[in-house]
Amino acid sequence: MRSLPAPSSAKTTPTSCPSSTWRSFLTQTRRRRRRRGLALRAETGDSSRSGYTYIYNGYLSRFRESDVLLNSNNPDEGFFVFGQLTNHGIDEAVIQRMKESTVQFFDLPLDSKNAVAVRGDGFEGYGHHYSRLSKLDWAESVILITQPVQDRNMELWPTNPPMFRDALEEYSAAVTKLMAKLVGSMAADLGVAPAALQGAFAGKRQSAAIHRYPPCRRPEAVIGNTAHTDGLALTALLHADGTPGLQVRRGGRWFPVPPPLPGGAALVVNVGDILHVLTNGAYRSAEHRVMVNAERARTTAVVFQDASVGGMVAPLPELLAGAEGGEVARYRAVPRSEYLKVRFSALAQRKGFLDGLKL
Numbered sequence: 001m002r003s004l005p006a007p008s009s010a011k012t013t014p015t016s017c018p019s020s021t022w023r024s025f026l027t028q029t030r031r032r033r034r035r036r037g038l039a040l041r042a043e044t045g046d047s048s049r050s051g052y053t054y055i056y057n058g059y060l061s062r063f064r065e066s067d068v069l070l071n072s073n074n075p076d077e078g079f080f081v082f083g084q085l086t087n088h089g090i091d092e093a094v095i096q097r098m099k100e101s102t103v104q105f106f107d108l109p110l111d112s113k114n115a116v117a118v119r120g121d122g123f124e125g126y127g128h129h130y131s132r133l134s135k136l137d138w139a140e141s142v143i144l145i146t147q148p149v150q151d152r153n154m155e156l157w158p159t160n161p162p163m164f165r166d167a168l169e170e171y172s173a174a175v176t177k178l179m180a181k182l183v184g185s186m187a188a189d190l191g192v193a194p195a196a197l198q199g200a201f202a203g204k205r206q207s208a209a210i211h212r213y214p215p216c217r218r219p220e221a222v223i224g225n226t227a228h229t230d231g232l233a234l235t236a237l238l239h240a241d242g243t244p245g246l247q248v249r250r251g252g253r254w255f256p257v258p259p260p261l262p263g264g265a266a267l268v269v270n271v272g273d274i275l276h277v278l279t280n281g282a283y284r285s286a287e288h289r290v291m292v293n294a295e296r297a298r299t300t301a302v303v304f305q306d307a308s309v310g311g312m313v314a315p316l317p318e319l320l321a322g323a324e325g326g327e328v329a330r331y332r333a334v335p336r337s338e339y340l341k342v343r344f345s346a347l348a349q350r351k352g353f354l355d356g357l358k359l
C-alpha cells in the first residue's frame, strides 16, 4: 500500500488563526453568497464531548453477517446512523488515489486552486461553500457533480494534481456501485425487494465535496462545518488524513466520530434526509458537524448520492399500508423539484426539515 504524504497546511494556509488573509478570503466569498440569498442559519447546539468515543449505530443484518458493516450497537434509535464501512470491496488503490489527490489539491497555492474557482451563481468549483452561521465556517472546498457523466462540468474539475480527474472518476464509479449494494441490502432488511430502493437511486445525481479544514489556534472561534443533516439520500465520507473533527448529535449531545486508521480504506457512511423519507424513517439521518483542530488540518472527500421515486421524495410505496406488512406514511410526498425549497425554508425557520414533512 502506498503511504500518504503528510498533510501539509503551512504552504497555503496560515498557521496563525484567525489570520487576516484567510479570513478575508472566506468573508469575501461569504458576502457573495449572502447576496445570493443562500446564507442559512442553523444552531450549533451544545458541544459536550465528554464520555463516549463511539457513536456508531449501524445495524444492517446482511452486511453484518458478511462482515462488511460493523458497529451495530443500538438498533432502538433507528438504523445505520453513522456506520464505519470496512471490507466494502472498493479497490484500495482507488481509495488511496482519491486521498492523495485530495491532499495534493489543497496543498497547491491559492492561485492554482482558483483555476477551478466557483463561477458566477454556480455551486460547483473551489471556494468557501458553507456560510450558514454567525461563526466563520473554517473550510475550503471543491464541489463537483460526478454522476451522471453528462451532468459534469469538466471545466471545474481540477487538472492539478494531474491524477485528480482519473482518481475522482474511478472513485465516483466505485461509490455508485457500493451504494447500490448497500441500499439493496437496506431494502431487503426492510422486507422489500432490493430493486425498489435501488431503482430510486439508479441514474440519479451524485456530487462530491472535498474539504480541507485548516488548523486554527483558536478552534472555539470557528466551526469547520455547521451542524446539519445531509440533504440528499446517502453520504460516503473518506478521511484523507487521520485528523478527527466529525461529531454526530444523538439525544441532544455531540459525540465524536473517530476517523478510521489513516492508511486504511474504511469509509464512514451516513443516511441523508431523502433516504430517511424513502424508508419512512426506518433509516435515519443524523445531525453532524465538523470541529476544527488546533494543530492539524483535516482533509476529507465526501460523496453525496441523490434519490427519488417517480420524481418525488416520498416513502417507498412498497413500505406503506396496502403493501403486505405495510405501515402508515410518516412523511408527506414532495416533488423532487420542490424538495430543496422546502428544505431551505425549514432551515430558515430554524426548524428541522424532516419535521416539516411529518404527517
Ligand SMILES: O=C(O)CCC(=O)C(=O)O
Pocket: 209, 211, 225, 230, 237, 246, 288, 289, 290, 300, 302
Ligand atoms: O468533512 C467532514 O468531515 C464532513 C463534511 C460534511 O458533513 C458534509 O460535507 O456534508
Ligand SMILES: [Fe+2]
Pocket: 228, 229, 230, 288
Ligand atoms: Fe454532512
